[in-house]
Amino acid sequence: MNAPILVVDDEPDMCWAMESILKSQGYEVVTVLSGEEACYQLANRTFGFVFMDAKLPDMDGLDVVRRARAIAPDQVRAVLVSGYHYHDDPVIRQAIDEGVICGFLAKPFTHSDLLKALPKRDTPDSR
Amino acid sequence: MNSGPLHMSDHDLSANRFELLYGMLLDAIPSSVLMVDEKLHIVSVNRNFLLKSQRGEAKTVGRPLAEVFPTIILENTDIERRIREVFRSGTSVKGQRMTYRAPGVPIRIYYYSILPIPSNQVMLLMEDVTEQVRLSEEVRRVERHLASVVDSASDIVLSTDTEGRILTWNSAAEKLSGLTAHEVRGQYFFHFCGANEQQTVSTVFMRMKSGNDSHTTEFPLLTSNKDNILVSWVFSPMKDDYGQTVGAVVVGRDIAERRKLENQLRQSQKLAALGVMAGGIAHEIRNPLAVCYSAAEFLLMEDIPADFREDCSRKIQSGIQKASAIIENLLRFARPSPDTEMSQVDLSAVIRDTLELIANQAKVQQIKIQLDLEKKPVLVRGVSGLLQQVFMNIFLNAINAMPEGGLLSIIEEIFEAEVAVRISDTGVGIQESDLDKIFDPFHTSSPVGKGTGLGLSICYSIVQQHLGAIHAQSTPGEGTTLTVRLPLL
Numbered sequence: 001m002n003a004p005i006l007v008v009d010d011e012p013d014m015c016w017a018m019e020s021i022l023k024s025q026g027y028e029v030v031t032v033l034s035g036e037e038a039c040y041q042l043a044n045r046t047f048g049f050v051f052m053d054a055k056l057p058d059m060d061g062l063d064v065v066r067r068a069r070a071i072a073p074d075q076v077r078a079v080l081v082s083g084y085h086y087h088d089d090p091v092i093r094q095a096i097d098e099g100v101i102c103g104f105l106a107k108p109f110t111h112s113d114l115l116k117a118l119p120k121r122d123t124p125d126s127r
Numbered sequence: 128m129n130s131g132p133l134h135m136s137d138h139d140l141s142a143n144r145f146e147l148l149y150g151m152l153l154d155a156i157p158s159s160v161l162m163v164d165e166k167l168h169i170v171s172v173n174r175n176f177l178l179k180s181q182r183g184e185a186k187t188v189g190r191p192l193a194e195v196f197p198t199i200i201l202e203n204t205d206i207e208r209r210i211r212e213v214f215r216s217g218t219s220v221k222g223q224r225m226t227y228r229a230p231g232v233p234i235r236i237y238y239y240s241i242l243p244i245p246s247n248q249v250m251l252l253m254e255d256v257t258e259q260v261r262l263s264e265e266v267r268r269v270e271r272h273l274a275s276v277v278d279s280a281s282d283i284v285l286s287t288d289t290e291g292r293i294l295t296w297n298s299a300a301e302k303l304s305g306l307t308a309h310e311v312r313g314q315y316f317f318h319f320c321g322a323n324e325q326q327t328v329s330t331v332f333m334r335m336k337s338g339n340d341s342h343t344t345e346f347p348l349l350t351s352n353k354d355n356i357l358v359s360w361v362f363s364p365m366k367d368d369y370g371q372t373v374g375a376v377v378v379g380r381d382i383a384e385r386r387k388l389e390n391q392l393r394q395s396q397k398l399a400a401l402g403v404m405a406g407g408i409a410h411e412i413r414n415p416l417a418v419c420y421s422a423a424e425f426l427l428m429e430d431i432p433a434d435f436r437e438d439c440s441r442k443i444q445s446g447i448q449k450a451s452a453i454i455e456n457l458l459r460f461a462r463p464s465p466d467t468e469m470s471q472v473d474l475s476a477v478i479r480d481t482l483e484l485i486a487n488q489a490k491v492q493q494i495k496i497q498l499d500l501e502k503k504p505v506l507v508r509g510v511s512g513l514l515q516q517v518f519m520n521i522f523l524n525a526i527n528a529m530p531e532g533g534l535l536s537i538i539e540e541i542f543e544a545e546v547a548v549r550i551s552d553t554g555v556g557i558q559e560s561d562l563d564k565i566f567d568p569f570h571t572s573s574p575v576g577k578g579t580g581l582g583l584s585i586c587y588s589i590v591q592q593h594l595g596a597i598h599a600q601s602t603p604g605e606g607t608t609l610t611v612r613l614p615l616l
Contacts, residue, residue, distance in 0.1 A: 011418075016418070017442070057490050060493065083409060084409060
């Protein structure tokens with residue numbers, strides 16, 4: 001995958017964990033701590049994938065994704081990462097059905113859970 | 128008289144004039160006057176006596192006393208013996224009481240005096256005091272009634288002078304305290320309050336000296352067996368006709384049983400509030416858990432650099448610390464308050480601790496928090512667990528009023544002897560018609576299952592217990608401000 005992965009979480013340690021996992025697999029990673037920064041990044045760069053925290057202090061994670069998809073619907077593929085929701089939460093189900101996100105990852109997660117969330121064809125090994 | 132009326136001397140003329148004058152005077156005075164000779168015959172009477180006794184002059188003057196006064200009076204008052212005694216001793220008898228009932232008129236009450244007159248007569252002076260006796264009996268009856276009202280009350284009712292020295296102490300006070308009215312009379316009321324309350328009670332008495340307001344509070348009353356009972360008190364200044372404080376009335380009710388139920392209710396409401404916070408708490412604990420989990424998974428991998436291994440260990444440590452800090456906060460909030468023992472509390476610290484508990488909830492709803500607390504500690508007398516519950520409920524209400532996010536601001540201000548904490552949200556607001564109902568139990572705008580409708584009524588009762596006040600202002604669509612006022616230490 002050429003385009004980097006965007007990791008959005010207001011908790012720096014969460015960013016550290018996800019960045020470490022992804023980097024260990026050879027991905028390039030950009031981390032941001034707020035919805036506003038995420039919007040800026042998504043508007044100015046192309047990312048291969050987005051790990052989006054559901055609850056950011058300034059914005060709702062799903063809204064950030066919705067906003068980015070409004071500009072470039074096909075370029076933003078995101079998984080929502082959250083300790084607040086559960087996987088069959090109606091809000092999550094609806095967001096997946098509407099195609100806003102392509103998956104959901106509950107905190108805490110295993111490294112393989114995180115990596116499995118990435119689209120297969122994009123894994124470095126399949127290149 | 129030796130000369131006929133046609134040949135009267137000057138002396139006779141003037142004597143006659145005096146006789147007429149005195150006769151008129153006697154007739155004019157509103158008391159009955161009788162002159163009695165040594166044989167106990169009536170020599171003369173004035174008009175008032177004839178009127179009161181319903182007798183004609185002819186049937187009275189020259190007759191024996193025994194014929195004019197009813198037998199029952201003669202027997203009861205022993206008046207004949209008393210008159211003879213005055214004749215013998217020459218000293219008067221004063222202020223005896225006599226009840227006289229003339230035929231056809233209601234009973235009258237007289238005070239009579241027997242006064243010796245130099246011309247071998249005595250004067251029997253009778254004053255009608257029926258009305259005065261009736262009035263004073265009425266006064267006594269009202270007094271007895273009031274006393275029995277106070278004494279029959281199951282609440283403690285006591286009165287004090289302006290300095291707080293006990294004047295009266297009713298039966299309920301005797302029963303509850305085990306101390307008799309005799310034992311406590313003249314003692315300072317605060318001697319029967321716990322050591323922690325003495326200062327408060329003195330302050331209340333000081334305020335009543337100049338103010339008109341009643342003061343409501345609660346604290347234990349010490350009993351004769353060195354025990355204490357929790358009492359809810361109302362102190363009211365007693366004013367004279369000129370508006371000066373002349374003392375105080377203190378009414379107290381034994382609330383041990385009520386307090387037990389109240390504590391149970393407060394506790395269950397607190398647990399309900401915890402339920403509301405569950406989402407925020409889950410989010411906040413799962414973050415450090417996720418970090419720990421990842422770091423541990425890295426540690427299980429072989430061939431990782433030494434500095435990364437150290438990073439992982441540190442992340443695990445700090446993650447566990449974060450999670451356990453959240454849990455500790457929760458535990459502290461969930462634990463029942465150790466009864467109502469009041470102590471010195473820093474209100475700002477209570478507000479900060481409470482904010483920490485709801486910060487997660489605010490964050491997941493995109494609510495910003497603006498905090499403007501006093502620099503120095505704000506000391507009040509209270510139960511910190513209960514005060515925390517007050518702010519917790521108000522904060523949660525504010526958060527619930529802002530489902531789309533907003534601003535929660537908390538401003539603390541000192542006004543002379545009190546601190547005011549204003550908690551404002553930019554939420555949906557409250558209709559004016561609902562504003563006076565928000566402190567009522569079970570009044571809720573939340574859907575079923577979301578709120579119990581007890582939060583603010585519990586805030587109200589806790590603030591009142593702390594001698595404070597709480598009130599709300601709101602503009603629908605713009606937000607609500609709740610102000611909590613508490614007296615400073």
